[in-house]
Amino acid sequence: MNSRSAPSGVTLAERARRVIPGGVNSGQRSIPGLTEMVIARASGARFWDADGRQYTDYHAAFGPPLLGHNDPDVNAAVAEAGTRVDLCGVAVTHGEIQLAETLAELVPSIEKVLLTSTGSEATFHALRVARAATGRRLVVKFQGCYHGWHDSVSLNVISAPDRVGVPDPISTGILPEVLDATLVLRFNDVAAVRAAFAAHGDDIAAVIVEPVPHNVGCLLPDQEFLQALRDECTRAGSVLVFDEVITGFRHDLGGWQRISGVTPDLTTLGKAIANGYPIGALGGRADLMDLFSTRPGAPAFFAGTYNGHPAVVAAALATLGKLRAEPVHEHVYRLGERARAGIAEALADLGVPAVVTGHGSVFVTYFMPGPAPRSYDDLLRNDAGMFIGYRRRMPEHGIFELPLNLKRNHISYAHTDADIDHLVEATRAAVRDTLA
Ligand code: PLP
DSSP states (O other), X not given: OOTTOSGGGOOHHHHHHHHSGGGSSSTTOXXXXXXXXXXXXXXXXXXXXXXXXXXXXXXXXXXXXXXOBTOHHHHHHHHHHHHHOOOOOSXXXXXXXXXXXXXXXXXXXXXXEEEESSXXXXXXXXHHHHHHHHOOOEEEXXXXXXXXXXXXXXXXXXXXXXXXXXXXXXXXXXXXXXXXXXXXXXXXXXXXXXXXXXXXXXXXXXXXXXXXXXXXXXXXXXXXXXXXXXXXXXXXXXXXXXXXXXTBTTTBTTHHHHHHOOOOSEEEEOGGGGBTBSOEEEEEOHHHHGGGOSSTTOSSOOOOTTTTOHHHHHHHHHHHHHHHHSOHHHHHHHHHHHHHHHHHHHHHHHTOOXXXXXXXXXXXXXXXXXXOOOSXXXXXXXXXXXXXXXXXXXXXXXXXXXXXXXXXXXXXXXXXXXXXXXXXXXXXXXXXXXXX
């Protein structure tokens, strides 16, 4: 099957657009210039489109396949689970118990944990239980952080310059009073956090933060900033939520909280837990999580038909087992360093002002002079035309980086040194051609 093999010469993508709004099933999958792309196959560090073109993949579906696409060990575990059990929707399975024990062992803040199917459900329930625990209304988030599609957090992610500092919803259809209940602050701005707590501390139910805001590439957190969040929440009795949907397992088995030593009250997880199978998790302090006791009459309600699906749980156990048993982090951290250093050198050779940043397996090149950005405002200096322009040329070199402004790249265990060398040379050529 190729992209034109549909009846009467209609492309597959056109068929998709006739029956799927926008032709894709999630925001930011429909890319200007790539609207005819149909994905056919994926394996290891690569995917192929329906016309047989091969791409070395650094987009990585926004982050899940840390081991590489279609990891055979993860797939074998899923197939094996399917021979034993599927969804029964009552009580609990052995796998769910093992997975909860593993997450509690690995992630410092987690005493108890509940499984969801997505990261958005995990952040939704984190805010629900924070409000249930505190009886308060307000949530604090940071400009540039994304926490999923639900109303309390659907604002101020990638904002136009004139929308920074004011409520900037990513969708219509959200009640104004819901938007009003979310305060948006600048990342790494300790003074702003202290001022918000001074003004509203008694009504702040939760602070939710990506400890490394990767939804705008990579803003590295100041240690004092994360510590200030911890201190202010503790003092005011607010719930600190680390949204580790990206950082969890990708940067460390214990998440950014283990790297930083700052322990939140609640942690949300997703993406890399199960290498691409659909799962999320919400875990944290037992007293908070117990408000969810999934019994009738509990203060906070939690449910989901597919939560803890045995196939997905098997995928998570196999993924975490492999992350623990094999030098995955060592490999991706080393390749990440190599990529950042190589790209920085290539762009310096070309005389292009750029900040090549990231952490571990994540890398991103901003087209602006240094220093490295510390908050979203700094990213307004990035040349979006260059950022998107060179990425649009990367497929000419057999490489895929999502051509959307501020999106990060990911390296997996399946990428090799040779892949990174090719990436660096392709980036050099694509940037040079974009400048021409
Ligand atoms: N939190 C963060 C930090 C994310 O990056 C995302 C998704 O990109 C989410 C939450 C939402 O996760 P999901 O798309 O699985 O609902």
